[in-house]
Amino acid sequence: MESLIPRGRSEIAPGAVHLPDWLDLDRQRELVTACREWAGSPAGMRSARLPSGGVMSVRTVCLGWHWYPYRYSRTVADGDGSPVTPFPDWLGDLGRQALADAYRRDAADYRPDVALVNFYDATARMGMHQDRDEHSREPVVSLSLGDTCVFRFGNTENRNRPWTDLQLCSGDLFVFGGPSRLAYHGVPRTLPGTGPDIGMTGGRLNITLRVSGMD
Template identity: 70%
Template structure:
């Protein structure tokens, strides 16, 4: 929204979990969207993720640096076209470090970001409560939103149930979680269709999650 009665401000949702509204300006959002569209092209492009139980995730995904599949990482798209995962660009790692610093302060992230999960949500897509627990690092997770707003549910580290806090994430918003909240459960119960900025040119929602793998050099 261009004008609001109460402007959105930085909020600490839980210890180590911070929401920074409008972190990416319009140009930054358009540049990131253009990159996402290139990453989504085959090979190793946007895919439907299938769970071990035979179900499918409603949000489609493309990975950079390391390919995530439930519940592990590989260097190829083992659950798709089996081609090598797309590389993780250095500029995206720099963006991740800047985001972590802006949210949590200097020194919040000390290792190099080397994983990106790019999820595309249409109006009916959801993401169940889960933890980002397949990495070997406890560096903060950086989450960037583009397009339609969503309800982002940030929970606790013990279970998928309450207590949790629902946060509205809009295009350009940043959410970072580390420290005590690094392994908190979180999900997206609802997307708000038709809420993307008119000038962005995106129908639906894109979410970029940047992580540090912590994998040994021998695995690279």
């Protein structure tokens, strides 16, 4: 849905940058098509089981490296052992452009090799957590598709306040690195029925690109 109030670039914390409407509708539709193909691969969408025995409400498919709590593998090690879906070169190009636009600098040296594609239905949530399973501390690039979500971006010390809540809409870019690379963050809720016409019947897709730092 189009906002009545113009949304501009903002730096939520040092190294954490929000660029609203970074992806146009055609690019969003292309990414939705790609996500649908990845989700249908042998190493497709699944809900990860936590060490506590709980099951995440978000469903995930991984590219390049398979993530499961709290490590990476080249196969779906917590499932049927299928090889992970390769990380496409064009997605790395998109990540470099995203980083360059967010940080207003050359990003030719940014080489993401892993992507987590998360699908949120109307009831899915993501608790406050750090993205710390990568060996590298290069920035994380996050792209939103579909329904708007409330994104909670916190501090680097714990899951408690202070934090900032902002809405991430379809097409938005959010990058966090530098002093904010290990900030706790999560998604307390989504807003059903807020997504544009990009080929989704509902829900939210979030694509996060990372540099694994692994061979």
